Amino acid sequence: MSILATVLAACLCAEPAPAAPDTTILHCGTLLDVPGRPPRRNVSLVIRHGVIDQVTDGFVRPRENSGDTAIIDLSDRFVMPGFIDCHVHLTGEYRENRALINVVETDADAAVHATVFARRTLEAGFTTVRDVGADGDAIFAVRDAIREGLLPGPRILAAGEAISATGGHGDGTNGYRDDLFDLPGVEHGIADGMDACRQAVRYQVKRGADVIKTTATGGVLSNTAAGVEVQLFEDELTAIVETAHMLNRKVAAHAHGATGIKAALRAGVDSIEHGTFLDDECIALFRQTGAYLVPTIHAGKFVEHKAEIDGFFPPPVREKARLVGPQIQDALRRAHDGGVLIAFGTDCGVGAHGTNAQEFTYMHEAGISEMDCLVAATVSAADLCGLSAEVGTIEPGKRADIIALGSSPLDDIGATRDVRFVMSRGVVHKSE
Numbered sequence: 001m002s003i004l005a006t007v008l009a010a011c012l013c014a015e016p017a018p019a020a021p022d023t024t025i026l027h028c029g030t031l032l033d034v035p036g037r038p039p040r041r042n043v044s045l046v047i048r049h050g051v052i053d054q055v056t057d058g059f060v061r062p063r064e065n066s067g068d069t070a071i072i073d074l075s076d077r078f079v080m081p082g083f084i085d086c087h088v089h090l091t092g093e094y095r096e097n098r099a100l101i102n103v104v105e106t107d108a109d110a111a112v113h114a115t116v117f118a119r120r121t122l123e124a125g126f127t128t129v130r131d132v133g134a135d136g137d138a139i140f141a142v143r144d145a146i147r148e149g150l151l152p153g154p155r156i157l158a159a160g161e162a163i164s165a166t167g168g169h170g171d172g173t174n175g176y177r178d179d180l181f182d183l184p185g186v187e188h189g190i191a192d193g194m195d196a197c198r199q200a201v202r203y204q205v206k207r208g209a210d211v212i213k214t215t216a217t218g219g220v221l222s223n224t225a226a227g228v229e230v231q232l233f234e235d236e237l238t239a240i241v242e243t244a245h246m247l248n249r250k251v252a253a254h255a256h257g258a259t260g261i262k263a264a265l266r267a268g269v270d271s272i273e274h275g276t277f278l279d280d281e282c283i284a285l286f287r288q289t290g291a292y293l294v295p296t297i298h299a300g301k302f303v304e305h306k307a308e309i310d311g312f313f314p315p316p317v318r319e320k321a322r323l324v325g326p327q328i329q330d331a332l333r334r335a336h337d338g339g340v341l342i343a344f345g346t347d348c349g350v351g352a353h354g355t356n357a358q359e360f361t362y363m364h365e366a367g368i369s370e371m372d373c374l375v376a377a378t379v380s381a382a383d384l385c386g387l388s389a390e391v392g393t394i395e396p397g398k399r400a401d402i403i404a405l406g407s408s409p410l411d412d413i414g415a416t417r418d419v420r421f422v423m424s425r426g427v428v429h430k431s432e
């Protein structure tokens with residue numbers, strides 16, 4: 001084996017575990033180990049080397065001479081699996097003067113900001129996120145540093161740059177003078193035609209993407225009066241999905257308008273993000289394909305609110321914000337009534353990082369039961385992320401991603417914002 005091959009093989013080893021006591025025992029007053037089933041009373045969790053080893057009735061004590069063991073008392077807490085947010089953008093947070101920020105901030109700025117936002121997200125109880133769209137390399141660096149235990153933050157599945165058409169929602173040069181930028185190419189995710197779409201997916205995977213994001217329709221915050229309907233041809237969407245699936249990556253498709261939702265679902269995407277104008281035909285296609293809807297009401301509320309402020313958005317953005325914002329919560333209601341699979345996602349980075357759990361309240365207002373809200377952010381989100389073997393429930397063999405709330409979210413969904421304890425891969429990041 002060459003030196004390079006040896007180094008590569010060493011780099012591809014399993015996820016390294018950060019420092020933690022050999023064994024930690026959690027005494028849980030109430031434990032929702034598997035969301036969707038009733039919670040249990042007075043249960044001990046035994047964590048060894050970052051992995052859940054035992055789930056045992058009663059409050060157990062360590063055997064004598066059993067080495068480095070910590071006991072944590074959560075006997076007056078509601079303990080459950082860490083939340084999963086399937087739609088965030090950790091490298092930034094939307095601010096009023098974004099047109100300027102876009103041309104002065106560097107990858108280094110984005111990386112530093114992402115470390116702060118990652119910590120806020122983790123402390124809000126989110127132990128896994130999908131980052132579905134970021135410029136440059138910052139998100140990959142932050143993902144890897146968290147995985148190595150160098151930074152506190154959630155496990156990140158990163159998409160890198162979204163795959164979009166020229167002038168489409170993911171084209172970062174929209175709204176700028178022509179001479180400021182060269183026409184962006186596949187290295188920035190901009191692709192027209194099947195070959196370019198295949199190359200753009202391959203390029204993101206080469207850069208380190210865990211998941212592929214595409215913008216099937218126009219979006220609210222791109223500075224172009226291009227509406228929110230379909231922006232990629234079906235052969236382009238199919239090329240994106242086939243290439244991603246061949247490379248074992250799932251595809252998340254941003255889509256507001258019904259034509260784009262249908263085109264993306266027919267192409268075989270794994271999730272529709274937003275889904276604002278979904279109709280009965282969309283619902284039938286969701287059920288036929290088994291794709292998830294990731295609702296992101298949090299972002300809809302943000303843009304609806306900011307559109308009321310004169311000058312906050314450029315005119316084309318303000319118009320789209322007024323169109324999309326008020327509809328997005330009702331889309332979830334219709335999708336849920338129609339039997340569509342729902343995975344939790346907020347689009348935080350549009351709204352403030354760390355406020356992700358507000359989405360639970362918006363979902364509940366749309367008619368989703370407390371338990372179904374929790375399932376969407378655990379079992380279902382883990383399924384969409386392809387991480388069901390590792391996270392989403394508290395069972396032996398899974399990663400110790402565990403949170404504790406001050407009271408039961410099954411009585412009041414607002415309790416999801418009262419996070420008192422966060423453990424990620426066996427390491428305690430918050431305890432009060």
Ligand SMILES: [Zn+2]
Binds near residue numbers: 088089132133
């Ligand atoms: Zn987004």
